[in-house]
Amino acid sequence: MQGADSADAREASTLIVVMPWASLHRPSLGVGILAAAARRVGAGRVDQLYASLEWAQYLMERSGGEITPEAYTHVAERYFAGAGEWVFAAALHGESSWQVEEFTSYTRACTDLDPDLLVRMQELAEGFVDELCERITARGYDVVGFSSTFMQNVPSLALAKRVKAARPETKVVFGGGNCDGEQGEALHRNFPFVDLVVRGEADTAFPLLLAALRKEPEDAERMLRRIPGLCWRKPDGRVIVNPVLGQPVALHQARPPDYEDYFTGLQRTGIDAWVEPELVLEASRGCWWGEKHQCTFCGLNGSAIGFRSKPQDQFLDELAGAVERYRVLDVTLADNILDMKYFADFVPGLAARDWDLRIHCEVKANLTEAHVRELRKAGVVNLQPGIESLSSQVLKIMDKGITGTRNVRLLRDCGHQKITVEWNWLYGFPGEEVADYRAVLDQLPALVHLQPPSGAFRIALERFSPYFEQPELGLVNEGPAAIYSMIYDLPQEELASLVYLFDSTPNGISGVFEAELQRAVAAWEANHAGSTLTYSVTDDGVIVHEGRRGREARDHLLPFAGRAEAFLALAKDRTPVALLSSLRPVGVAVSEAELTGWLDEFVREGWVFVENGRYLALATPTAHPDHMLTGDELRPRVLGGSLA
Known part of the structure; x- marks a missing residue:
């Protein structure tokens, strides 16, 4: 202890x-x-x-070493399965076992957890308590x-x-x-x-x-x-x-956390051999986006969604003090969303200290490439940006305030800066249709070099979410999630006041197309490792280097005075009209019909992602590690279609 x-x-x-x-x-x-x-x-x-x-x-x-800390973590990370609560249910109720048959059937049908292992854990829980x-x-x-x-x-x-x-x-x-x-x-x-x-x-x-x-x-x-x-x-x-x-x-009045007992316990139990500890710190509470546009499915923050953040210099000092005190370089920011004002002083200030930190934080997905670059310089190596989907229509139903193209752009920019991205593909929203997904799913093979979601999951009904508070939005509350009846010995009306997750009537896509989405995401995960799509700039133009699994590995030359500049201009997602306007200042005269032909080629080759009429280049530069090149940046060097 x-x-x-x-x-x-x-x-x-x-x-x-x-x-x-x-x-x-x-x-x-x-x-x-x-x-x-x-x-x-x-x-x-x-x-x-x-x-x-x-x-x-x-x-x-x-267990004689059979049940390792890895098994603990496997259970702990599956909150929606509820298995961890069930493990201690018998100890709570004073029974030798609790709802074993019902829980075993549920676990086999609905989770990837091993029910036999969970039963063994339940048998040990009473003695531990x-x-x-x-x-x-x-x-x-x-x-x-x-x-x-x-x-x-x-x-x-x-x-x-x-x-x-x-x-x-x-x-x-x-x-x-x-x-x-x-x-x-x-x-x-x-x-x-x-x-x-x-x-x-x-x-x-x-x-x-x-x-x-x-x-x-x-x-x-x-x-x-x-x-x-x-x-x-x-x-x-x-x-x-x-x-x-x-x-x-x-x-500004909140005290920095005291973690001495955690590190003492980590050493005393011997679990330190299995664990790489991280510091957990908070720069803010609440959600500045959710305060005005709460995502329809999200119940995080509960009644405390109002956004507040610490003064930037105060938090920088707090982070520095914690790193020095505990001698740990892995830092997780507990914030549900990073304060965008932190890019003014905190992020540059952290980068200036030149520590070898590895930081995880949650952000809104509408970061620019410059934001991503600054985060990487500050030591951010992992982001949770709440991407949730690549379909703009579904994102609109969620009230996410972003488009599918911008989500893809963030995945590309994070990949370029070697920042890993944690995200889930969510579906099952009232009002979504197959047509909202079709064009996106057809392009997923072109995205295999970008970081895939951890899976595709039907949304759950969470307490405090707009779907819970406003049934008129379309999710029918069918009562506390079924797992809770295998955990608590309480009437349904009491469970309804106690628990966080609820069952609801399935909405949105289902059946054959739901299975197609699951397969497409699984294929993305399977083909991601080793897939690359990059480009380099030469005197003759832009060379696109194809290295994605499922496609022939080869190089494609896009010559200057046309296709090269168009491709580079799509580092930012643009409509054809906006693309045409961006090419004229760099000396590229092209008709709408010719431009359409270039875009069709780019889509056919899978070099761009297109949705709702906006096109985005998917490749990252090989010889320009700092940031993506754009057509505008080539302007001083382009004379008559060739590099000066």
């Missing part, structure tokens, strides 16, 4: 537990922030216990808090129930993403061993709560009433639900 293992642990008053299935290679941002905030206001000793790391160690030891409970209660903590997000609910409840039974005077507190809004009320209502639930941001609420719990009953009650969003019980058992007040946390 992290801090709780030290000799003076009995003096501590508070323990915050990070249960499975938190990431093994990332510490908990929320817990790190809360621990630092509580210590700052003198809340006594606040320890952190990374039970997630200990569960990975426990699985490996008790019992051991944790014994160690925690032996230290006599006044408060044991649980940060619950994604699949941490049931594991946390299983341990909390045992702690409360073994030491009733311990105050059990829950918070985190799974406690937002009515979810927090439902959790407090249905699990009486949970004394208090903090709904919403807890930066201020949690230290206030710890202060209140140290007071005499009369003073404590007065203080508890003032904590926004708190669910609590009076001495007579009556439940009080404080209103959530509107003002979100000002991020």
